[in-house]
Amino acid sequence: MRELDIELFNRTQAQDEQALEQLYDRYEKLLFSFSFRMTKNKFLAEEVVQDVFTKIWSKQRNFDESKGKFSSWLLTVTRNATIDLLRKQKETPYEIDERDALHDSTPSTEEQVEWKERSEEVRVAVKQLTNEQQEIIELFYFKGLSQSKIAETCDIPLGTVKGRVRLALKHLRGILSPKSERGVLDDV
Known part of the structure; x- marks a missing residue:
């Protein structure tokens, strides 16, 4: 794929x-x-x-x-x-x-079901992250804050924010890797 x-x-x-x-x-x-x-x-x-x-x-x-x-x-x-x-x-x-x-x-019923299934997979995967990584993912991806704004909001160094984002994405990729965005096993 x-x-x-x-x-x-x-x-x-x-x-x-x-x-x-x-x-x-x-x-x-x-x-x-x-x-x-x-x-x-x-x-x-x-x-x-x-x-x-x-x-x-x-x-x-x-x-x-x-x-x-x-x-x-x-x-x-x-x-x-x-x-x-x-x-x-x-x-x-x-x-x-x-x-x-x-x-x-509102999106069609098909789009709602598809989004709900995928979001449940992501929600379960995110819960497997550390609390710090969960917070960073929420702020960065779902609230759209920049990494510098997250550093300011959470009162942590920018390098720490970048490291947590990188590590969280690596863990999420590992958790979600058996499935692609369409729910089909990857050919890799």
Whole structure:
């Protein structure tokens, strides 16, 4: 599975539209769910997904397969895009238009079930971390705080925050590694 992701990514970087479509089909739901969890807004989550795939298409991105899985890198890009959008929204408040009010902002039943299953796996995995690592993951990934803000909030050195994030992600990767984002065993 890793090889296919990397191949599709490389083809997308070479402006292969079919490869971009395949990447989109493989990851759109996961990225939407992830962004929706942070924004609590369907339209903002959709905007983030569009932004991520636009960036992959229009810019040369730096993915280093020796540093981890493509899906993890893609989730990091999505997380950063979501945080950027949320910061932008704070600067210019989002106006709800009448036409926006007509749309249902809740995900489909299928998306809710898929997110619930995956979030339960992650919740169980996070509970296996130390208390310090759990707190750091909550602040960094689910509340969107920067590492420096976490250091300031928790009154600990920035290096400690970085180390805890790195170690927590390593432990989570080990706990969750038997399954990919789609719940299928990895080919590795």
